[in-house]
Amino acid sequence: MSYSLMIHGGAGALEDLKYEASEAEFKASVTAILEQGRQRLEAGAAALDVVEYCVNLLEDNPLYNAGKGAVLNENGQVEMDAALMEGKELKAGAIACIKNIKNPISLARLVLEQSSHVMLVAEGAMEFAKFCNVEPYPDDYFITESRIKQLKEAQAAGVMMLDHEKIKPAQKLGTVGAVARDSHGNLAAATSTGGLVNKRWGRVGDTPVIGAGVFADNETCAVSATGYGEQFLRTVLSKTISDFVYFKGMDAAAAAEAGIEYLVAKVNGDGGVIVIDKSGRCAAAQSTSGLIHGWIEAGGEAHCKLG
Ligand code: ASP
Numbered sequence: 001m002s003y004s005l006m007i008h009g010g011a012g013a014l015e016d017l018k019y020e021a022s023e024a025e026f027k028a029s030v031t032a033i034l035e036q037g038r039q040r041l042e043a044g045a046a047a048l049d050v051v052e053y054c055v056n057l058l059e060d061n062p063l064y065n066a067g068k069g070a071v072l073n074e075n076g077q078v079e080m081d082a083a084l085m086e087g088k089e090l091k092a093g094a095i096a097c098i099k100n101i102k103n104p105i106s107l108a109r110l111v112l113e114q115s116s117h118v119m120l121v122a123e124g125a126m127e128f129a130k131f132c133n134v135e136p137y138p139d140d141y142f143i144t145e146s147r148i149k150q151l152k153e154a155q156a157a158g159v160m161m162l163d164h165e166k167i168k169p170a171q172k173l174g175t176v177g178a179v180a181r182d183s184h185g186n187l188a189a190a191t192s193t194g195g196l197v198n199k200r201w202g203r204v205g206d207t208p209v210i211g212a213g214v215f216a217d218n219e220t221c222a223v224s225a226t227g228y229g230e231q232f233l234r235t236v237l238s239k240t241i242s243d244f245v246y247f248k249g250m251d252a253a254a255a256a257e258a259g260i261e262y263l264v265a266k267v268n269g270d271g272g273v274i275v276i277d278k279s280g281r282c283a284a285a286q287s288t289s290g291l292i293h294g295w296i297e298a299g300g301e302a303h304c305k306l307g
Helices: 014-019 023-042 047-060 104-114 122-131 145-157 229-235 237-248 252-267
Strands: 004-012 080-086 092-098 119-121 176-181 187-193 214-216 221-227 271-277 282-286 290-296 302-305
Touching: 004 023, 004 047, 004 221, 004 271, 004 282, 023 047, 023 176, 023 290, 023 302, 047 080, 047 104, 047 176, 047 187, 080 104, 080 214, 092 104, 092 122, 104 122, 104 187, 119 122, 176 221, 176 271, 187 214, 187 221, 214 237, 221 229, 221 237, 221 252, 229 237, 229 252, 237 252, 237 271, 252 271, 252 282, 271 290, 282 290
Parallel strands: 092 119
Antiparallel strands: 004 176, 004 290, 080 092, 080 187, 176 187, 214 221, 221 271, 271 282, 290 302
């Protein structure tokens, strides 16, 4: 049985990518991460391990809005959300509103493996990290010059915004995510974010909410979302996409399109999704002009698209 892998680095307006880096830099990083994920899948690694690994690489790269280089909230702080899920037993782990954790997705994995809960937040999640011997990183590891500049611009314009977009009512998102189907046919999904630029402290978006920003079920598909979290929460978008597969028999492409149509029709939503279905087919759809993403379908060539 062949494997498939998809990753994303957020949705937004493509013309604004130069804000952080050139298109070539985004393409090079997406392709390199896919190839590293491929090595693991080829060696027989589990989908859950591979999505965690790929999201770790995205979190460590300051180009993206997760981990190092995450966007800043209204107080100039990094507060992060992350979640992951596997499709065999529907096990999931999530953390929200955490600070000083280098790899939030790995803390979510620890919640899945070592707690009897699905989601831990804020101080309780930090206490759990300590209990698991996860070493805290200093604030200056996460905060980059370009994020300080971006926050100042958002505050001057009086807006709260997504990562990859202009100062205008529609803005940019740089959340990261991965979905995979391993050679045993198991699906998994993971999503990690710093949230929205200039968000209120204590705000939690869709990313760590199972069914909103992430979902996986071996009988349907694995989904990772990026966009205005409030809109994805209100439409429970990742589970809605899974339901299109479950109840309507759609494949990844049809379900991803139908999901984005639903997001736009119901809440005029901005964002995108990556989806791998139970047969290993890969698809992406978005309502923003850009969605940084890449995929390897059925063990084939790696592809990368920014639009
Ligand atoms: N969905 C994320 C949030 O609202 C933002 C993003 O995708 O960039 O927190």
